[in-house]
Amino acid sequence: MFSILLGAAVLALAGLLVLQTIWFRSAYNVEEQQFDNKVNLAIRALTDDLLKAEGDSASVIRPIVKKATNAYYVDFRHALSYNILDSLLRKNFARHDIDLPFELTIYGAQPGTIVLGNYYSLGATSKDHATCGSRALPASTPMDFMITFPGKRADIVGGMKFWILSAIVFLVVLSLFAFLVIDLMKQKKLSEIRTDLMNNITHELQTPIANISIASEVLRAGTGKMDEHKSLHYANIIYEENRRLKFQVEQVLQTALCEKGQLALIKTEVNVNTLVEEVIRNFQLRVQHRQGQLNCRLEATKPVVLADAFHLANIFYSLLDNADKYSPDKPDIVITTTNTLSGILIAIADKGIGIRRDVQRYIFDKFYRAGTGNMHDVKGFGLGLTYVQKIVQAHQGKISLTSEPHQGSRFELYFETC
Structure with a gap:
């Protein structure tokens, strides 16, 4: 039932997200269409005024071509006076409430030939562009021009404050829902x-x-x-x-x-070889009962470490317990001790079922138990390796695992010697 309700809620929110996206896109398209209409009306009025200024009111201007989402090309094909164009352009833009900065580019008779181009910022006057205005345009030469609004998209989005606010609120609600879902799944x-x-x-x-x-x-x-x-x-x-x-x-x-950080260690000088022998003596009967074998090779010549003997014995017992439980046939366990440059290495190896590589990173997690086909074949709390890792870390030691399915596992513990 929980999964059905969760799935329904996720689908509902996903539908709302899709609708929100569609609504936002539709609102943007409407705003963009309104802006395009204003620009088209302003440019149409501009071309009519230009023709009247040149004494030609009979010519018909071709349709305005939208070269890009923010670029409007006018196929004018008439001689232009910059001062008249500048004056009438500002007048018509002001009349149609177009106050965005724009770029004006004038093209010559040959396709792609730019005669003049300039950028007009918000509130600029013709005096601000006197250098361009002083450049005389070729007389009696057909010209075209294009007007580009670099900030068109940002201006449209900026005018959609209600939609942006609603989108932010929806994303916050969606994030909170996702957090609650994750938390509920964790609790479950x-x-x-x-x-x-x-x-x-x-x-x-x-x-x-x-x-x-x-x-x-x-x-x-x-x-x-x-x-x-x-x-x-x-x-x-x-x-x-x-x-x-x-x-x-x-x-x-x-x-x-360990979880509460209240573990108190009573550290003394402990002979690891002696402690391992004691653990093996107590564990040997259990292995022999399954007709298995437990061998040790205590080769460390400097076996003394500063540790809590009780907890150290427990982690050895826990690793041996795992080696026994996860050996479906007769257990074959070997425990060895060797010295490194600055410490001692204790290895406990078995020939059991092994652990897959994709789950090895989880084995030290609390309550985690690697699958064995039938989870009830091997009993336990899922705390053994968690306890081992925390005790090793409390002694500033290191633990590592080498394992392959059906080839057994090898745990290595490292501690600094005295």
Whole structure:
């Protein structure tokens, strides 16, 4: 329903915009036609006065030719006196309320031969153009002339103040509508994301809670009857699911703190190699359960960085969690550490489904989750990589991704060493 109403509103505004454009164009054409009529009447009166001044009232002047939107050519073909032309031109323009600056060009008998040309500004008199007036025109030679108004278009538009004001008001209304539409679409998208997030949170938290509940009930029911191997197995389930639950809750809370700028880091000297080994030990059981492998090559000889050990371990765990979830078959994950000139590079690579290049720029956006064909195949909040990026940035580090579809992904983290 929202899409239908939005589409109808957009179509209505588009129709109004088209109508506004048509109305404005029509109004401009009317104004231009009125100006052309005034000029034609003034020039007709001018040619009649010129012929009378020359004592020739029987000749017929050909129709005025509009060479351009603002240029009017008179095929006069009679001898002209500049002083008489200048005087009668001003007189007739004043009589017909034409007060725009204009250019006057007089042509000789041969086509295209300019005998005299000048620019007449608003309010100028014949004295202002004495130099042109002193140039004698050839006597008894047929002449034509053309009058051009350089500021015609600007004058017409300037006279359409009501239409311009209405167009500005309409554009403002259109801009406000566009802003509201964009905002509504964002709100709708956020509402959908919020709903999906709540559903995902409910599902993700229910799973470890259910597993913990089942394992604890089995332990309670088998107290004194269960062998040590089975007890350890269920205890490990409770431990791993509890750790998973804690990580999920912590991820949501820490991301919220990052968004508010309230994240407090407790930085100490941390040995990255040692921290990676600890994370791998805790994560190894999960990979082995899927019959996968998790290998590490800790080649950094200067592994100490100034960082918050808790958050650093969390981002390693988050990247390993992604590598595991997005490996549809047996996970094959490799984590390496190497030194650069001034820091340490930690790389976590997998051989999973990979990420398309066209969506790689979105993966760090909050709530974004790359499609996997069936979005329900891989569960999550869409906060993992957002959290990772913010923690890396809070440590003045860098994160990059190299990935190809069906060839896996490789995340690289860089931190300066102590």
